[in-house]
Amino acid sequence: MNSSPIGTPLNVIIVGAGLVGLATALALRRAGHHVEIYEKSSFSREVGAAVTCGPNATRILEGLGCDFGRMRAVEHTQTRYFGKDQADGDLSFVSRGSDLFEKFGAKFYLVHRVDLHTELKDRATSSVGIGESCILHLGSAVLSLDAESGTIGLGDGSYISGDIVIVADGINSSLRKFITPHTTPHPSGLAAFRTTIFFSLVNAENEPGLEWVRESKRALCLINDDDGRRNLTVYPCRGGEVLNVAGLHPRTPGAGGLEEEKGFGGHVSSPEDFLEAFKDFSARYKELIRLCPVDNVTLWPLLLFEELPTWIKGRACLVGDAAHAMFPMLGQGAAQGFEDAITLATLLPSTLSTSLSDAGKDQSDTINTRLRLFESLRKSRATEIQTLSNRIGRGLPVLKFEAEVEEMLYGYDAAGITRDALGGI
Incomplete structure (x- = not known):
């Protein structure tokens, strides 16, 4: 892929076909560019x-043509807070978040990651839709990056050049080092169990201790211990047929044979280990954990990533977890990546090289100027949310979802703010 002549759509290289890489590809496709995505995996299994x-x-994804109905997403209508010691018959809860659509003009959805990934991939690569179909190269590991020339080196020894390279290769990014100095993340002393449970199992058990789950079919449920360093998060997806269950808890770094915590990733665990970590929670919560499939429980050590010095260099930039990995406490990891995606697409219209504001500059200068603007628009916000999300990893209380926090997170219109910034230059 060669560089484009002045006044034509850009040749865009995206490294990584996760949620954020695909969302960025879709956004730039719709902006009129030629986009090729390089992904090291083969997507052989869910x-x-x-x-x-x-x-x-949601505002961004729907604007890109994604359909939450196709994804069988569940509309979140309420967050329910329960206590860890509540007895079987106690269905009382504290509620928040039932008026988000009225406040922010967009809904809150709970969606299986695979369904969202499939939707983004289909929209990006489909022959139907706005713009030229993105080209997805699977089994194509990218080993090197020359940010100044916009050139990537592939595992097969070949080199590909483009007008811009967007690095979306995730929390364990192998290309981050070619853009910015980076310090190794450090263990937080926390880890999270993750699993999914078919809702039919909850119904089949017909146990009174599971009534709190059956009564929360469209709610996100949070069960905290006294200091908040252990909690269960339970919510539905896939049309209410599947429950997502996560359990955050303290653990000793390197315990359980997980010495490889220098990297971030899930490790095979078991319902028994999950139960042991929450053994002092009331019986009804342990009843749910017992329904975990024996072959579908993973344990994810949570690592603390510091703010990066920069996200950009030459013709290249970082997005998503490669730029601002964060704890899941505010549910904003993917959302911040989607904000990166729409900001880039708004800053890089197909008419970029002939725009009045960039008159007199060569293409390389124009792209770098826009990438600097991208960083100025995104870095401070994403870093603030990263810091707030990571509070618990630094021994601080989890941030409460008060109205001010909801407004800061959900009221933000990334595309609108970017258009306003462009209007001022």
């Missing part, structure tokens, strides 16, 4: 649990 899409994420 992986992952569920993800929350708050109004700031």
Whole structure:
């Protein structure tokens, strides 16, 4: 892929075909560019649990033509807070978040990660839709990056050049080092169990201790211990047929044979280990954990990533977890990546090289100027949310979802703010 002449759509290289890489590809396709995605895996099997899409994420995804109905997403209508010691017959809860659509003009969805990934991939690569279909190269590991020339080196020894390279290769990014100095993340002393459970099992058990689950079919349920360093998160996805269950708890770094915590990733665990970590929670919560499939429980050590010095260099930039990996406490990891995607697409219209504001500059200068603007628009916000999300990893209380926090997270219109910024230059 060669560089484009002045006044034509850009040749865009995206490294990584996860949620954020595909969303960025789709956004830039719709902006009129030629987009090729390089992904080291082959997508041979479904992986992952569920993800929350708050109004700031939903607004972007629907604007890109994604359909939450096709994804069988469940509309989140309420967050229910329970106590860890509540007895079977106690269905009382504290509620928040039932008026998000009225406040922010977009809905909050609970969606299986695989369903969201499939939707983004289909929209990006389909022959139907706005713009030229993105080209997806699977089994194509990218080993090197020359940010100044926009050139990537592939595992087969070949090199590909483009007008811009967007690095979306995730929390364990192999290309981050070619853009910015980076310090190794450090263990937080926390880890999260993750699993999914078929809702039919909850109904089949017909146990009174599971009534709190059956009564929360469209709610996100949070069960905290006294200091908040252990909690269960339970919510539905896939049309209410599947429950996503996560259990955050303290653990000793390197315990359980997980010395490889220098990297981030899930490790095979078991319902028994999950139960042991929450053995002092009331019986009804342990009843749910017992329904976990024996072959579908993973344990994810949570690592603390510091703010990066920069996200950009030459013709290249970082997006998503490669730029701002964060704890899941605010449900904003994917959402911040989607904000990156729509900001880039708004800053890089197909007419970029002939725009009045960039007159007199060569293409390389124009692209770098827009990438600097991208960083100025995105870095401070994403870093603030990263810091707030990571509070529990630094021994601080989890941030409460008060109205001010909801407004900061969900009221943000990334595309609108970017258009306003362009109007001022």
